[in-house]
Amino acid sequence: MAGMGYGRHFATGSKAPPSPKQDVLRVYSMKFCPFAQRLKLVLAAKGVKHETVNIDLSKKPEWYLEKNPRGLVPTIEINGEIIYESDITASYVDAVYSGRKLTTQDPMKKAKELILFGDNGKTVAGFYAVITSPDNKEKQAEGYKTLNTGLEKLDKFLSEEKTTFVGGEEPGFTDYMIWPHLERLSMYVGYTFSEYPNVKKYFDNMRKDKAVQACRLPNELHEEFRASLRAKNTCYDIGIVEEYNFD
Amino acid sequence: MAGMGNERHLETGSLAPPPPGKDVVRVYGMKFCPYVQRLKLVLAAKGVKHETININLVRKPEWYFTKNPKGLVPTLEINGIYIYESDITSAYIDAVYPGRKLMTEDPLKKAKEQMLLGDHAKTIAFYKYACSSDPEVRKQGSETAKLGLGALEKFLKQAKTAFVCGDQPGFTDYMMWPHIERLGVFLPDLIPTFELVKKYFDDMGLDSAVKACRFSNELHIEFFNFEESFRAGEKRRLYDCGEVVEYSFPTAK
Ligand SMILES: N[C@@H](CCC(=O)N[C@@H](CS)C(=O)NCC(=O)O)C(=O)O
Ligand SMILES: N[C@@H](CCC(=O)N[C@@H](CS)C(=O)NCC(=O)O)C(=O)O
Numbered sequence: 001m002a003g004m005g006y007g008r009h010f011a012t013g014s015k016a017p018p019s020p021k022q023d024v025l026r027v028y029s030m031k032f033c034p035f036a037q038r039l040k041l042v043l044a045a046k047g048v049k050h051e052t053v054n055i056d057l058s059k060k061p062e063w064y065l066e067k068n069p070r071g072l073v074p075t076i077e078i079n080g081e082i083i084y085e086s087d088i089t090a091s092y093v094d095a096v097y098s099g100r101k102l103t104t105q106d107p108m109k110k111a112k113e114l115i116l117f118g119d120n121g122k123t124v125a126g127f128y129a130v131i132t133s134p135d136n137k138e139k140q141a142e143g144y145k146t147l148n149t150g151l152e153k154l155d156k157f158l159s160e161e162k163t164t165f166v167g168g169e170e171p172g173f174t175d176y177m178i179w180p181h182l183e184r185l186s187m188y189v190g191y192t193f194s195e196y197p198n199v200k201k202y203f204d205n206m207r208k209d210k211a212v213q214a215c216r217l218p219n220e221l222h223e224e225f226r227a228s229l230r231a232k233n234t235c236y237d238i239g240i241v242e243e244y245n246f247d
Numbered sequence: 248m249a250g251m252g253n254e255r256h257l258e259t260g261s262l263a264p265p266p267p268g269k270d271v272v273r274v275y276g277m278k279f280c281p282y283v284q285r286l287k288l289v290l291a292a293k294g295v296k297h298e299t300i301n302i303n304l305v306r307k308p309e310w311y312f313t314k315n316p317k318g319l320v321p322t323l324e325i326n327g328i329y330i331y332e333s334d335i336t337s338a339y340i341d342a343v344y345p346g347r348k349l350m351t352e353d354p355l356k357k358a359k360e361q362m363l364l365g366d367h368a369k370t371i372a373f374y375k376y377a378c379s380s381d382p383e384v385r386k387q388g389s390e391t392a393k394l395g396l397g398a399l400e401k402f403l404k405q406a407k408t409a410f411v412c413g414d415q416p417g418f419t420d421y422m423m424w425p426h427i428e429r430l431g432v433f434l435p436d437l438i439p440t441f442e443l444v445k446k447y448f449d450d451m452g453l454d455s456a457v458k459a460c461r462f463s464n465e466l467h468i469e470f471f472n473f474e475e476s477f478r479a480g481e482k483r484r485l486y487d488c489g490e491v492v493e494y495s496f497p498t499a500k
Contacts, residue, residue, distance in 0.1 A: 083355075083358045083359075085361070085362060085365060088361045088365075091357075091361075092354050092357070095357075096354050107338075107339050107342035107343050108328065110339075110342075111330045111335050111338070111339045112330075114335045114338075115330070118332060
């Protein structure tokens with residue numbers, strides 16, 4: 001399993017990599033991006049082979065905006081087609097590739113998971129409010145309030161469905177969509193989920209999942225990355241760095 | 248086809264309606280809500296029978312929050328189960344009920360339509376601006392809508408089909424239409440500046456589901472003017488605008 005991908009991050013002025021070969025799935029990513037991680041988790045869980053091209057988001061290559069006008073990662077490229085947005089790309093991959101189907105086929109269950117994924121937006125928004133305002137107590141408190149409303153919904157969902165994971169007895173599509181920000185809540189701010197017993201248990205179970213383990217980078221590396229972000233000198237190429245070989 | 252539903256809007260202090268009969272599809276709506284219209288279009292296109300209960304959104308009935316904790320419309324109720332959010336309810340209906348399948352089964356096509364729906368958020372944003380009395384802000388709204396329509400124009404050009412979903416309107420067309428209909432009312436000069444969007448607008452107008460769920464420009468404007476005065480602090484809002492139908496069950500205590 002390829003995990004998050006160790007390729008060097010392409011920056012402004014770089015030459016665009018050649019197009020991927022026939023039927024090769026390419027992911028444009030950034031090693032520490034939680035949205036890219038959603039897609040990487042789905043790829044790992046299904047065992048889908050792919051190549052990764054990492055993008056320096058603080059100095060985006062000009063050619064990248066031609067691939068994705070929004071300039072965000074993740075983007076996928078396959079046989080000349082471009083798809084972006086984490087949930088859309090992940091859902092495409094789940095539909096097209098063999099391996100375990102991660103999305104439920106039951107319309108009612110699917111609707112419930114989609115509502116939960118909407119509520120997860122609060123967890124994500126609260127998380128960013130908390131980590132981007134380390135010195136602002138008021139904003140922090142508000143951030144925690146927001147993310148707690150999201151976690152409350154997750155706790156309720158798990159207690160009502162009485163399953164180990166949102167997707168059932170194995171992690172499914174929605175689990176992989178919500179995981180990256182839960183992982184960072186624990187890693188970045190030491191959040192313990194102690195107020196939400198079902199989420200806490202869920203968190204511990206998710207940590208044991210193979211795909212989750214394959215896509216996890218060490219805490220220290222995340223720390224180093226965040227320190228460089230704070231110093232406004234973002235370093236993406238830390239830890240293992242691999243050079244590309246496109247032939 | 249039931250269209251948008253002219254049922255009276257129930258408000259604070261009203262009695263909760265009795266639960267729907269077995270297998271009956273009930274929609275909690277608001278007559279002029281573009282998100283409710285998405286779901287109504289899907290129901291109309293598939294010919295799914297349903298009943299409508301309208302909600303006064305500035306004086307929400309207490310009981311409505313037990314149906315939808317967010318307090319938004321639309322909400323679906325079927326056999327004791329509640330689903331909300333326009334796109335989620337619509338997808339549920341499309342998956343479960345017979346009739347024409349509105350959502351494509353082709354993963355690539357689906358992904359492209361979903362990306363377009365993301366760009367459509369810009370077209371939706373115009374509505375917020377359109378409500379402003381400040382001409383500068385309104386201009387900003389029109390600039391934002393241009394970006395959304397530009398994405399639609401590009402999509403139609405690449406797809407080479409009359410509709411986003413193909414030769415017939417499909418799921419994504421019905422998700423996009425309600426705000427495009429309103430754009431046609433409130434910024435009528437904008438759509439004709441996009442060649443394919445203009446044609447699309449006219450073609451969508453011929454669709455029978457669109458026709459069934461469409462209001463005249465006059466009614467849109469009548470409702471909007473009340474909304475504007477509401478925003479200006481007049482604290483009234485005319486939900487029961489146009490024709491009004493009463494319920495067959497008691498609604499007053
Ligand atoms: N809605 C997007 C969000 C992706 C996103 O925000 N990615 C970040 C990196 S974690 C990014 O590309 N940032 C670059 C930028 O904001 O310019 C998705 O779900 O894929
Ligand atoms: N994301 C929701 C939005 C629905 C929505 O905003 N509906 C409006 C009426 S057009 C509403 O219920 N407003 C009541 C409120 O904001 O309290 C959906 O897609 O269903």
